[in-house]
Amino acid sequence: MKWSLNWKVTAGLAAALAVLAIVELVSLRSTDRLVDTSREIVHAQHVLDSLETIMATIDDAETGQRGYLLTGEKSYLLPYESASIHLPGILGTLRNLTANDPEQWNNFQRLSSLTKEKLRELTETIRLRKDNKRAEVSRIVLSNRGKQEMDSIRAVIARMEERERGRMLARNQQWEARARAKRIIVVYGVIAVFALLLVVILFLNSETARRINADRALRESEMRTRLLVDSIQDYAILMLDPGGRILSWSPGGKKITGYAENEIANRSFSIFFTPEDIEAGVPQQELETALVSGRSEVDGWRVRKDGSRFWSNSVVVPVRDHQGQLQGFSKVMRDITQRKRAQEEIEELNRTLKARASELEAANKELEAFTYSVSHDLRAPLRHIDGFSQLLVDEYAPQLPDDVRRYIDRIQTGARQMGQLVDELLTLARIGRQEVNTQVTGLGSLVEPAVEALKMEINGRNVEWQIASLPFVECDPGLVKQVFANLLSNAVKYTRPRDPAVIEVGSIQNNGHPVIYVRDNGVGFNMKYSSKLFGVFQRLHRAEDFEGTGVGLATVQRIVHKHGGRIWAEAELDKGATFYFTLGCQEN
Amino acid sequence: MDQDREAEILLVEDNADDLELTLHSLRINKVANKIDIVRDGEEALDFLFGRGQFAGRPPHKLPNLVLLDLKLPKVDGLEVLREIRNNSLTRTLPVVILTSSREEKDLVAGYQLCVNSYIQKPVDFRDFRETVKQLGLYWLLVNQPPPAIAQGSE
8 A cells, every 4th residue: 555655656756757857858958959049140140240341341442442543642541451451350250250161161262362352453553553653553443353353252242141141040940940849848848747746746635635534543443442441440451572571551450460551561471470380381381372272261379569469360362463473462361369269268168068068968867867766666655555555445444443444545645645746746857858849739629638638527517618719839739738738627626616617718919929828717816926826836725725736837837938938827816817828939 | 268378467576565466456356367476577587488497387388468567676677578579489478568657768668669568557556456457358358369379378
């Protein structure tokens, strides 16, 4: 592009100069010719002047001779004497003037000899008159010799004058033609030069405008890039030369490492590395990896200006020009110490959690072993107590006093209650360990069998069931069936004094999630004890009034919690109670 | 009932109280005339395969039903069940687990070893007695025993 531009301008200017040179050359030559021509014209003029002088001098001399011959008056001799003195000089001049022209030279020779002849004739006649040899004079005059000589001189001079004039005319015409040609060449040449210069100027103008625009665009682009790089505070953006020396630096780099640009320029980028890493050749490896793989990403401890260390993540990429020649490397470095610390904390937490988890697992195993032995070893003696008590009654009933039979009955009741308690505790423990296997389940299908199972217990009581259509939810059907069984069993139990007992099952929507409720018109409870409702072995009624173990609601709550749900109750003493629960999608 | 039969029921029970209550329940309901009793898992296997103290017992003389407790000294109930199922002679022998445990893992393990029935002993003795009566009636009267056992009893 540059070369082409230079070439174009140079070619334009060279063409203009060439045209100018031609014009100048032509002008110069033309001037030379003009000078030559002028000189020749002056020369011709000199010749003409000389001829005229010669003619006039001779004419005057002859006129004076005639006067003297007639009068003898000596004053007539003055022109003759003047001619005698001046003519040789004038002839000498003319000889010089005609030396270069052979024809004129011949004419001059003739003129010279004729002139000398004339002067001799004049000299002779004047001498004869002085001697008063009148007859001699008359003879000479009458011989017409003088007139013939004069005619000859006139003829030669006329010939010479004609030749000179002709030459002058020719020179003049030649000069005019040349002047015309010169004018044309100069005018067109100047026009051509102007045109060429105009083209060059226009071209330069457009090129300059284009370059200015390109320059501005480049500057703006550079400024934007600079602003972009400067605005990035969390990353150090560096340009390295192929040897790893720092060529450019960004404010983010100062923020991360503490080095200002003038402190870091031209230093090797290994300045950020720890002495151990430098020893191990880590900086060089980073560049080599970038060269081999096209990219190198490394995490590691780096050193700030103040010697403190930071955990960095850096990416190095080789930078090549259009020809693929390595120009250096770009390096982007981040301080991720915080992240590293957070990660380490998380790892530490994970380790702790894993330890806790294995502790928990061990505790769970222990609990499992405990419940196993409870279910086995605790139930067996109860069974024996009940069994042998029964055998006692069966086989010795007639012999036993009423009191003994009553005591045995109490023993059996106690044993059976404890058996039930153990069973329920085991259920609670089992639910705690059991995983929730959810599937979409129609809750109505879980309520039905629970109601059915209570038919025996109702045993002729007047119970009004109001069971609304219930939604389908994702839950573990086996566990949720237990929830309904326990809640409905409670409802049946605590409505025992009511006629009719009304037990209601339904659902309401809360924030788009179903809330299931079980409501009864039973004896209810005081809300100030509601916090104790779901605790294991917590009972709000006396065992004489309502039997129970205090495990049922704890089991219900555990199942609901296992589903990620919530359970709560609203009640009023002697007015009834409502238990609400959700399955999953906790509102908080 | 065939009087030649070696035993109608083999009762495997280590606990003396349980043993007495079970036997009482079986007898009072007149379920079985012939009940063999062993007190641990090793004895149970020796009995079935005619080994140890039961060396003289013909192995093919098998009971119609085995009532098996799980928690047994020496060799536990599940191990006994595995041995029974691994032996071609006893593979089809009806075995009912009668235990205090209703742990899920015991249930799963029992059924994986192809137990024929799993019954938890109820705490309430009247329920227990009823249960024993029903299982005896079912397995000895209602149920048709597998042919190998029938053949063995001839």
